[in-house]
Amino acid sequence: MVDTANKASRVIVSEVKRFVDKEVMPVATELEHKNEYPAALVKQMAQMGLFSMTISGEYGGLGLSFSTYAAVIEELARGWMSLAGIINTNAIVGYMVEQYGAKEQKERFLPVLAKGEKRAAFTLTEPDAGSDVAAIKTTATKHGDHYRINGSKMFVSNGSNAHFYLVLCKTDKHANPPTRGMSAIIIEKGTTGLVVTREIDKLGYKGLDTVALNLDDVEVPITNLLGGKEGQGFQQVMSGLEVGRINVGSRAVGVARAAFEDAIAYSFQRHAFGKPIFEHQAVHMRLAEMYSKIEAARLLVWQAAEKKDRGERSDLEAGVAKLFASEICQEVVVDALRTFGGYGYTKELRAERYYRDAPLLIIGEGTNDIQKIVIARALERIYKK
């Protein structure tokens, strides 16, 4: 459950709710249709400390629980899903640096990330390797006191606005299995050879920059190897992905809730056959189903967040939450469209945005096919005698 006993948690969730109602809702549709980066909103989010939520106080963060983080992400996504995505890669990289970084790395990166003035991107995916992370080709070879990195990365969220890139590379091309030869290395913006080659135009998730990156003889000091030991990168990014899946699950709950809240409000106003459409059983039963799915999804996300808060491995819970929440979100946004009739199909209502945003959630942070594999492997661990 969200940590309501904690005053700081209650305060931040209600502050974010107010921010979304007053600042985000009035501008989100216009910014989204223009595909414009929400610079002013991001600045306000940084001032509210939202980029530091899960970074501990020692490094200038708010040190809030993942349960509170989940509740905040739900609120942001209710206003505009892209805002939750702008925070996501920062939270993943911040978590990875705090969990696995050397002391010097924590001191160098965490206070800067916590301020929200400089932000991080998280890059695993390559043009020929998405689900199959083991197939990445980007290499980092050691030359004295630095690594030389070559390769290309695809679908880098926040890739133009980021100041640091956490990049999964192969430091041992001959490792068997290949995942044992992978390392996570942080590249700073402006390093020679790191080039954003293009911005990817998307169906939804607008405003947020998603780019392709080229890495051509990029030289970084060996002190940028996360944790200082090669071969740990795959396990580190898998743990980071659990944080990402809490974000994506919460986003799904937020988008579904926004669609539901718009639909139920409309069902009381719109009349057909002499009464509000809410009074037609087909409509109110659909709304009851939408609501029930959202409530169930939120509990799953909170369960995963609580497990992460206890410092326990949460691949099963995060996988289940991400799978269920993103699938119900997809159903709920379509049900919202049905409720609006023809108006739902226009660009005048927010329902069309939810309809375009929702599919990313069944793909991002590992497709739902991959979630099922993650879940099945965890079940094997638990149940196979």
Ligand SMILES: Cc1cc2nc3c(=O)[nH]c(=O)nc-3n(C[C@H](O)[C@H](O)[C@H](O)COP(=O)(O)OP(=O)(O)OC[C@H]3O[C@@H](n4cnc5c(N)ncnc54)[C@H](O)[C@@H]3O)c2cc1C
């Ligand atoms: C808007 C957006 C933002 C993104 N942001 C980031 C980011 O910031 N950082 C990052 O690293 N990545 C990011 N991604 C990449 C995303 O994580 C990948 O797109 C996703 O993991 C799928 O990889 P792929 O696109 O290569 O699809 P593929 O791996 O080629 O998959 C294609 C299809 O095959 C299925 N499939 C593949 N393997 C299996 C299998 N073993 N069993 C069953 N089915 C399988 C998949 O489920 C899918 O349906 C982003 C993607 C998008 C669209």
